Amino acid sequence: SLTLGIVGLPNVGKSTLFNALTRNDVLAANYPFATIEPNVGVVPLPDERLAKLAEIFGSEKLVPAVVSFVDIAGIVKGASEGEGLGNKFLANIREANAICQVVRVFDDPDVVHVDGRIDASSDMETINTELILADLQTLEKAIPRLEKEARTQKDRRPALEAAQKAKAILDSGRTMFSAQSEVDNDLLRELSLLTTKPFLYVFNADEGILTDDAKMKELRELVAPADAVFLDAKVESELLELDEESARELLESIGQHEPGLYSLARAGFHTLGLQTYLTAGPKEARAWTIPQGATAPQAAGVIHTDFERGFIKAEVVSYDDLVESGSKSAAKAAGKVRMEGKDYVMVDGDVVEFRFNV
Ligand code: GDP
Numbered sequence: 001s002l003t004l005g006i007v008g009l010p011n012v013g014k015s016t017l018f019n020a021l022t023r024n025d026v027l028a029a030n031y032p033f034a035t036i037e038p039n040v041g042v043v044p045l046p047d048e049r050l051a052k053l054a055e056i057f058g059s060e061k062l063v064p065a066v067v068s069f070v071d072i073a074g075i076v077k078g079a080s081e082g083e084g085l086g087n088k089f090l091a092n093i094r095e096a097n098a099i100c101q102v103v104r105v106f107d108d109p110d111v112v113h114v115d116g117r118i119d120a121s122s123d124m125e126t127i128n129t130e131l132i133l134a135d136l137q138t139l140e141k142a143i144p145r146l147e148k149e150a151r152t153q154k155d156r157r158p159a160l161e162a163a164q165k166a167k168a169i170l171d172s173g174r175t176m177f178s179a180q181s182e183v184d185n186d187l188l189r190e191l192s193l194l195t196t197k198p199f200l201y202v203f204n205a206d207e208g209i210l211t212d213d214a215k216m217k218e219l220r221e222l223v224a225p226a227d228a229v230f231l232d233a234k235v236e237s238e239l240l241e242l243d244e245e246s247a248r249e250l251l252e253s254i255g256q257h258e259p260g261l262y263s264l265a266r267a268g269f270h271t272l273g274l275q276t277y278l279t280a281g282p283k284e285a286r287a288w289t290i291p292q293g294a295t296a297p298q299a300a301g302v303i304h305t306d307f308e309r310g311f312i313k314a315e316v317v318s319y320d321d322l323v324e325s326g327s328k329s330a331a332k333a334a335g336k337v338r339m340e341g342k343d344y345v346m347v348d349g350d351v352v353e354f355r356f357n358v
Contacts, residue, residue, distance in 0.1 A: 231260025
């Protein structure tokens, strides 16, 4: 499954956040046979639609989609030069599908900052610089090879041009993700550049920031097109110790209406380019994870590979139509249930039943 790699400078709250991410029993409850790796935190994607579906179909169990975060050892300046944990760090990032950067914006004199002061944009620049330098090293090796290839193979020219453009962007201090509109990242895929991966920023904040809309807007704009999530990692870990009522009071006291882990799960899911479709029956109401743009047979394949191979049709009703009708049979009677074939592109919130040959 796709993962987000958590990175950040030392002492920004990565471990605190990661502990909160791992201390929920979604895996134990729904995937009893899954191996849980110590450096992977799996969080449920909050989905209010499941409870509603369970009501309509009398489902016994709710099974949400999940988002996986991998804890990657702390970055240090000089990672791109292979200093200390540098090489391992870069290798771990290469394996992740997206980069989740934790940035400290909380103010606490008891927690030492590596550079002696709190400056979000300078921290982000430190991390991005290491990733950019690693990509420039990759390009320095790749460009001469691509030049050679392009001399004899005309069809290699676009790859060379993309690599040269990428070098110029990285030289100007920007990540390829932030410049995604300027180069066709597909042409760069063969180079596995780190900064083409989608970025997500988690601002580890305190109440002062969480209630300051203007400040949050400023940070959001600073990291766009990446998603930004604001939470208080310390509060998130405390929430898990509390009953529902006390948890709500604690959240309200810092101006929040839901746990920050919820918005983190949603943003992570979005950053990975994923969406869900739904199935429901007496046994369970369940959200299944598919890439945006997946076709009906590909969606069926997530349940079982045989479903993809033997795919015949998908019986689809949108969640909204289903809820409005009140039941599947009422939705059918209202003409809201469609039969879709193998070219159908799934839409988030489709409630589906597959027909297939085995
Ligand atoms: P890491 O080095 O990035 O993994 O950082 P840690 O999670 O170990 O956190 C470093 C220190 O900052 C610890 O003493 C945490 O208790 C503290 N800390 C983490 N998050 C917060 C926060 O949101 N607010 C405050 N005040 N302290 C925090």
